[in-house]
Amino acid sequence: MMDFFRRRKNKYISLVLLLCLIILLLAGCWDRTEVNDLAIILATGVDISKNKEIELSVQVFIPKPAEGGQQGGVSSGSTSSQTLVRSAEGVTIADAMSRLQEKLTRRIFWGQNEVLIIGEKLAKKGIGDQIDFWMGHTDPRERADVFVSMDSAKEVLESMPELERDAAKQLSKLVDSQIGVKVTVKDLSEMLTGDSSAAVIPWVAKMSPSNLEVNEGKNIPFIKGSAVLKGDKMVGRLSDKESRGILWPRNEMKSGIITISLKDEKGFVSLNLLRSHNQLIPKISNGNWSIMVKTDTDLEVIQNTTNLNLLNLKSSKKVKRMVVQEIEERERLTLSKARKKMNADIFGFAGAFHRDYPGTWKRKKNEWSEIFRKVDVTFDTKVNIRRTGLSNEKAKKGGGE
Amino acid sequence: MIEKGKISSFQMALIMYAVVVATAILYIPFITAQQAKRDLWLSPLWAALSGFLIVLIITKLYKLYPKKTLVEYSELILGRTFGKIIGFIFLFFLLYDTAIAFREYGEFVESAFLHKTPIVVVTGGIALTCAFAVHGGIEVLGRSATVFLPIVLVLYVMIYLFLIPDLNVKNIFPIMEDGWIPSVKGSLAPHAWLSQFSLLSFLLPLLSDETKAMKWSILSVIVSVLTMVYINLGNIFLFGGIITNTQFPVFQAARYISIGSFFEHVESIVIAVWVLGGFVQLSAFFYMLVLGTSQWLKLPSYKPIILPFGFLIILFSIWSASSFQEMIHSMGTTTPFYFISIQLLIPMLLLCVAVFRKKLRQAK
DSSP states (O other): OHHHHHHHHHHHHHHHHHHHHHHHHGGGGTTOOOGGGEEEEEEEEEEEOTTSSEEEEEEEEOOOOOOTTOTTSOOOTTTSOSEEEEEEEESSHHHHHHHHHHHOSSEEEOTTOOEEEEEHHHHHHOOHHHHHHHHHSSSSOTTOEEEEESSOHHHHHHOOOSSSSSHHHHHHHHHHTTSSOOOBHHHHHHHHHSSSOEEEEEEEEEEOOSOTTTSTTOOEEEEEEEEEEETTEEEEEEOHHHHHHHHTTTTOOOOOEEEEEOTTSSSEEEEEEEEEEEEEEEEEETTEEEEEEEEEEEEEEEEEOSSOOTTSHHHHHHHHHHHHHHHHHHHHHHHHHIIIIIOOOTTOHHHHHHHHOHHHHHHHGGGHHHHHHHOEEEEEEEEEEEEOOSOOSOSSOSOOO | OOOOOOBOHHHHHHHHHHHHHHHHHHHHHHHHHHHHGGGTTTHHHHHHHHHHHHHHHHHHHHHHSTTOOHHHHHHHHHOHHHHHHHHHHHHHHHHHHHHHHHHHHHHHHHHHTOSSSOHHHHHHHHHHHHHHHHHHOHHHHHHHHHHHHHHHHHHHHHHHHHTGGGOOGGGGOSTTTTOSHHHHHHTHHHHHHHGGGGGHHHHGGGBSOGGGHHHHHHHHHHHHHHHHHHHHHHHHHHHGGGGGGOSSHHHHHHHHOEETTTEEOOHHHHHHHHHHHHHHHHHHHHHHHHHHHHHHTTOSOSGGGHHHHHHHHHHHHHHTOSSHHHHHHHHHTHHHHHHHIIIIIHHHHHHHHHHHHHHHHHHO
């Protein structure tokens, strides 16, 4: 009986001691980070400054409570900005970052950074080190979208989009619509270290705002084509149309509308892309390198201003043939530009050859940029027109087959 | 017997799975990729040989000396002096192995989240928690394995399922570009990890259903290997050529998850769940170490030495490598040989001598 009580007492004492230990945990908050200690960065721009140094600009989110008492009022959001832009120079990004920190009262927080803009001047000098920093540093995310901008990256960050909250949102939403190329830091790093060591990055240009009186001088960034990188240097630019030509061979075509005209018919047919699958089929025989770009795509007709009845198989075939031509023409346009002007293998031909002919590839790897100019490219495009819309009757009179 | 509790073969398989896989998925892709490049997913398959071989040896030894662990039967096989020496070598190795596992855990938590916290706080914290589990005995370990590991396993699978839109299957081609040598070279680290199945020896005497032991241990090896292959495949699909310079591919993959722009930034959840697996792994190591030591010293209970050994483990975890780079470097070069030579050669030696002695006895 005594033993029982003693044991109970011991247990009680050890429990009290254990509770005392919990006090130690109270010190656990010593390096807490509250939201109001952080400068949350939404977008980053990297430029080359006049002193030939790296200029790092960041767009910092200003946490402000939503303005109360204005419910239902006219949106005054466009004038009162939710973000601010700060920049600093340094020899490297990390150096610039530490100088930037001096200008900000709150600790820089990279966790929400979704956009990385690189100024054209810097892109032309080479961005390898910058991308390495982004992949190596633990805080910034590999998923951030990368852009190259016509103006300095800082200008883009300072711009004021009309529909979206800030430039970061504007740009990331534009690439998410998947009409053009979308490149994340990880993708870029992969492309630059890959076999073809060439990359395409969305190109940011500016558009003047709709309401000039209110927003004078404030341009809106939007995506216009893409920049082409070889090695880690920008070597040229593709227009909007050419950029789309590159999506087919890379199997990144997700949406888009193709409008064609027929030779012997007036008017146009517009087709909406439903899905598309592409393949690169490389072949080496007798030292001749050739590649076939195979495209298999489904489309639906959304507008038809010609007099053709597309339910008719014969006219449907005609349209198909034209679509095939149109697609191949786009691909050819991009290809010839990439080959002649930039000599950058942005289609990933190198990877395709490497996968199918590893032995030959190893021997000829160093001559690739020569071979690339000579590769014989053929196209094999298959088009299926799935639907022709809900009505076939034309509103206007006349015509018919 | 020091340990009175019993576990089922299934629980044993789960514990062994945690012992191998918890840290393997973090470090193996990077270390393997250094040699194997895009064939890194083949390397664990080679390493499976080590796993199977060791399971066979250990179960064979156990059949010859039922209800005994490696530390105990080494004395019976080699005689008192040599048996003690072999037991000491193995236990000292186990101490190092345990310490390395704690260090791996600590380094990962440090580089992923707690950059400024001293590593002792991280490893010490988990060591204290593990000490509680070890104090509870093998049944507590078995049960925490059954509760936690299914969650962890589902998580491993989920990471790459969420990434399907970003995976590029073409990245694994061409397979075996430079022949099979690079993937064999890369399998060094997986070999080391799978050789830890020698620790099975400490769990076999605690089984309630010994007949199923063989089946479940082999299954545990297979699932461990498949998990490594799955993780490595997922990483090569996602990262392609840059896999060779991605230190924690699984963590970075988790950071890369983004579905519908609201399901993202989930790495904290991933780590929190991963810690569950790490906890089972570290407790198992810790438990085997104190159990083996008390058997070696012929102590009546292992409980009094838990805390001193916890302290020793933390010390060794700091001594084992001076920096993260050194740890990674040694894992790809020297450590695997140390692991394999102790965990494969010692049981092999014991088995040979045991079989020889048995033959000798029969001849008489």
